Amino acid sequence: MRRASLVCSVVVLAALSGCAASTASDGESGSGNGSGAPGTGAGPGIDDFGGAGGANGAPGDLDPGAEPGEGADCGRQNFNVERKPASILLVLDRSASMLDDPNGDDGTPSKWDIVVPALQEVITSTNEAASWGLKVFPQGDRTGTCTEESFPGDILIPIAMNNASTVNQAISSTTAEGDGTPTGDAINKAVEYLKTIQNDDPKYILLATDGDPSCPKSDSDEFAVQAVTTAANAGFHTFVVGIAAQASKIKTLNSLAVAGLEPRQDPDPLAPSFYLAATKDQLVTALQTITGEVSTCLFPLSAPPPNPDHVGVFIGDQAVMHDTTGADGWDYTGPDMMTIKLSGAACDQVASSGAGSVKVIFGCKDDPIY
Helix, strand or coil: CCCCCCCCEEEEEEEEEEECCCHHHHHHHCCCCCCCCCCCCCCCCCCCCHHHHHHHCCCCCCCCCCCCCCCCCCEEEEEEECCEEEEEEEEECCHHHCCCCCCCCCCCCCCCHHHHHHHHHHHHHHHEEEEEEEEEECCCCCCCCCCCHHHHCCCCCCECCCCCCHHHHHHCCCCCCCCCCCCCHHHHHHHHHHCCCCCCCEEEEEEEEEECCHHHCCCHHHHHHHHHHHHHCCEEEEEEEECCHHHHHHHHHHHHHHHHHCCCCCCCCCCCEEECCCCCCHHHHHHHHHHHHHHHHHEEECHHHHCCCCEEEEECCCEEEECCCCCCCEEECCCCCCEEEEHHHHHHHHHCCCCHEEEECCCCCCCCCC
């Protein structure tokens, strides 16, 4: 299990000019086989810096007017960047079908009985590692028809630090009495809200639902998938948790998870792409996996790299490969390239060894790191 509350930091070693990086000092510091790997080749090693860093991480001996990648002597700077807590907006389905048991009958415990304590347990345990907010859908109580009142209104609890008790109290006060499942509208409202938050913390949507989208304005799977796609394009990835989802719902939930760019990783190609949970313990495990990943393995950068293809990520002396599939390696979390995310075994290794062992190197525009 990943430690969701792990306090992390990352050392970013940035080569901020476009000239060649293989200077005389570079060659002397490597023990060299020409591979460019840290400490072993003609290229720069992890601990080979040119120029002293200024106070508070300010660049040392660089042209203050130069843009990244345009310095005269490929000067480098090193500075520490503290991990920032992820912001997670929980988008929670409160449709009346959540009162059914996991088999879709009238038995107990209901899906709502499973969801509430599981969410509250994980939100409490990640209070310091993640900033939580809450959006519930649909609005209003059931009347037997899916009306305009069913469509999502404002965010119930805005995202804030140390927000667990407030969010949990709101969940306790919520009832599963809504008509329909306007998933697409709920996601669109979430994106509208997240765009108003003026900070650079990584932001995620956690969609917890038990079924297909429904309601007049959101009655197609395509509408919901497009909403999740739009969210991802705006930089807000979506994790999808299916609460005791029946077989007929799997296709839609898989599509939502893939569109959200945070599919569940499983070596079995036939396994669901979303997080499926039919018991409280299964839901707790799924939520811990999600929150552990976003709170342990995200590393914000202070500036985008001069060349996004010339970036090296290392755990100790071990290079982590760039993997755009998100299965096992590192990738940027969004088009701004301001946050690096580790996945798979790389994330597991950081969780066990400590994020202080992670290093990131920016190469010059014409200087691949590996």
